[in-house]
Amino acid sequence: MIHFDNVTKVYANQNRPALDHVSVDVDKGEFVFLVGPSGSGKSTFLRLVLKEERPNSGSIHVAGKDLARLSNFKVPHLRRRIGCVFQDFRLLPNKNVYENVAFALEVIGKPRRFIRKVVPEVIELVGLEGKAHRMPEELSGGEQQRVAMARAFVNRPMILLADEPTGNIDPATSIGIMKVLDRINRTGTTVLMATHDAAIVDSMRKRVVELEDGKIVRDQSRGVYGQAY
Amino acid sequence: MRANFIFSEVWIGLRRNLTMTIAVIVTVAVGMALLGVGLMINSQVSRLTSYWTDKVELSVYLCTDKSPFPACKNRGAVTEAEKTSLKQTIQAMPDVERVEFEDQAQAYKNFQESDSNKLLLSVTRVEDMPESFRVKLKDPDKAAAVADSLSGQPAVSRIINQRVLLDSVFGFMGKLRNMALGVAILMVFAATLLIGNTVRLSAYNRRRETGIMRLVGASNIYIQLPFVMEGLIAGLIGGVFAGVLLIITKILVFEGIQMYMQNPIGWDTVAGVITLTMVIGVLICVLASFITLRRYLRV
Ligand SMILES: Nc1ncnc2c1ncn2[C@@H]1O[C@H](COP(=O)(O)OP(=O)(O)OP(=O)(O)O)[C@@H](O)[C@H]1O
Ligand SMILES: [Mg+2]
Numbered sequence: 001m002i003h004f005d006n007v008t009k010v011y012a013n014q015n016r017p018a019l020d021h022v023s024v025d026v027d028k029g030e031f032v033f034l035v036g037p038s039g040s041g042k043s044t045f046l047r048l049v050l051k052e053e054r055p056n057s058g059s060i061h062v063a064g065k066d067l068a069r070l071s072n073f074k075v076p077h078l079r080r081r082i083g084c085v086f087q088d089f090r091l092l093p094n095k096n097v098y099e100n101v102a103f104a105l106e107v108i109g110k111p112r113r114f115i116r117k118v119v120p121e122v123i124e125l126v127g128l129e130g131k132a133h134r135m136p137e138e139l140s141g142g143e144q145q146r147v148a149m150a151r152a153f154v155n156r157p158m159i160l161l162a163d164e165p166t167g168n169i170d171p172a173t174s175i176g177i178m179k180v181l182d183r184i185n186r187t188g189t190t191v192l193m194a195t196h197d198a199a200i201v202d203s204m205r206k207r208v209v210e211l212e213d214g215k216i217v218r219d220q221s222r223g224v225y226g227q228a229y
Numbered sequence: 230m231r232a233n234f235i236f237s238e239v240w241i242g243l244r245r246n247l248t249m250t251i252a253v254i255v256t257v258a259v260g261m262a263l264l265g266v267g268l269m270i271n272s273q274v275s276r277l278t279s280y281w282t283d284k285v286e287l288s289v290y291l292c293t294d295k296s297p298f299p300a301c302k303n304r305g306a307v308t309e310a311e312k313t314s315l316k317q318t319i320q321a322m323p324d325v326e327r328v329e330f331e332d333q334a335q336a337y338k339n340f341q342e343s344d345s346n347k348l349l350l351s352v353t354r355v356e357d358m359p360e361s362f363r364v365k366l367k368d369p370d371k372a373a374a375v376a377d378s379l380s381g382q383p384a385v386s387r388i389i390n391q392r393v394l395l396d397s398v399f400g401f402m403g404k405l406r407n408m409a410l411g412v413a414i415l416m417v418f419a420a421t422l423l424i425g426n427t428v429r430l431s432a433y434n435r436r437r438e439t440g441i442m443r444l445v446g447a448s449n450i451y452i453q454l455p456f457v458m459e460g461l462i463a464g465l466i467g468g469v470f471a472g473v474l475l476i477i478t479k480i481l482v483f484e485g486i487q488m489y490m491q492n493p494i495g496w497d498t499v500a501g502v503i504t505l506t507m508v509i510g511v512l513i514c515v516l517a518s519f520i521t522l523r524r525y526l527r528v
Binding site: 050073076077078079080081082083084090092093103104106107108109151155 | 234437438440441442443444445446447448449451452
């Protein structure tokens with residue numbers, strides 16, 4: 001599903017690579033934690049999957065497509081198959097829950113009938129039934145993140161990228177967020193989550209890829225956050 | 230493509246930048262109106278030119294008894310012998326197509342018809358009118374040369390080259406046209422900058438929306454269309470105002486001077502000019518939006 005082959009990324013005006021000869025394979029339906037200290041290249045990894053950034057060397061395949069050969073014209077179609085969640089939610093403050101989720105479908109030209117059918121389903125899936133008409137400011141952080149997850153998942157992506165989705169949320173609420181991510185993963189969606197949250201990684205017992213200074217220092221199935229000696 | 234989604238975005242965008250939008254509309258309206266006026270003057274000049282080219286003549290006036298012109302000093306009115314010889318001289322010139330003699334009675338009649346000054350008419354007598362030869366040339370461009378060679382002839386008081394009169398009228402209209410076009414270009418330039426600024430503001434205001442649109446895989450067209458439509462609508466409204474200004478110009482100015490111009494431009498010309506300025510206005514707005522978009526909206 002996601003295939004990095006010897007990928008190196010050096011940002012302009014930086015001499016140290018953000019990713020340094022990274023090779024990794026993520027299969028369809030996997031749940032993978034991307035861990036590592038701040039600045040180790042986790043977000044860069046996710047941006048490369050989205051083709052928001054281009055690698056300086058190495059090749060990246062996502063959903064069977066070589067990103068280097070993917071024309072700019074086709075990048076939106078790649079992104080339609082990838083959902084994204086971030087630490088800062090990125091909701092539209094002037095739209096309610098329903099509208100925020102529907103927005104993702106409207107802007108890719110989905111018919112209104114389809115939108116009316118799937119949006120309530122997804123809102124229920126993330127556990128926000130009854131709150132469809134709340135504005136983002138009327139929701140807690142955890143609920144806002146659920147809206148963001150609903151929006152990321154509403155188009156049934158093959159891959160869900162989550163960049164520190166629990167970064168702004170207290171540990172108790174984070175468990176709920178992880179349950180939603182797990183539920184999404186069980187529908188067959190590949191989930192790739194960058195995080196600092198040791199407790200979550202340890203409790204989930206999923207595959208863990210650890211980065212340090214842009215290099216993969218550990219790749220462990222059913223791993224934990226800290227180095228397991 | 231969801232049309233109502235795009236339109237609601239466009240409407241929000243236009244309203245959010247209302248002052249900028251008004252500035253764009255006014256600039257486009259004035260710029261396009263001036264461009265249209267320039268084009269209308271242009272087509273008026275070319276109509277007049279083609280109307281007059283085959284009518285241009287030289288008027289060779291002959292001395293009367295009391296002619297005040299220096300060439301007639303110390304001599305009386307033109308004699309029959311002089312007329313005959315002058316007519317032969319003119320006819321012999323290679324550039325001359327035909328010569329007609331206008332006698333005093335005819336001249337007086339023409340004068341009565343053309344001049345509305347009652348006082349002047351009442352004190353002017355038939356004997357005061359000069360006789361003249363009306364010289365039609367094969368090539369109107371040769372008028373000056375022919376006039377030169379005739380001006381030294383005996384009993385010729387003065388020569389009026391209609392061509393020179395027309396040239397000064399055309400020259401004046403040409404200057405007007407150039408001024409209108411010059412200001413139009415400046416306005417177009419200003420409009421481009423204004424549109425650029427509006428789009429930049431719009432892109433900044435909508436950065437959250439466009440960021441999410443990129444993320445969920447909206448196509449570039451979908452992301453850019455609301456901005457380009459803002460430019461398009463501002464351009465269209467400006468174009469409509471320009472069209473109204475052009476219609477007013479046609480009624481007030483071109484109809485007003487119609488009595489001096491035997492061949493005024495018609496409404497078909499005005500319609501053509503309005504269409505052209507509209508198309509140009511809209512194209513400029515759309516292009517300006519599109520170009521600034523590339524700079525301020527990462528896609
Ligand atoms: N747009 C950018 N331009 C230049 N350098 C960048 C850019 N984005 C990231 N970097 C650099 O690349 C390196 C990796 O950054 P990245 O954001 O991938 O780290 P991270 O693992 O996500 O960190 P954090 O846990 O703090 O989010 C860092 O040294 C960072 O300074
Ligand atoms: Mg990061």
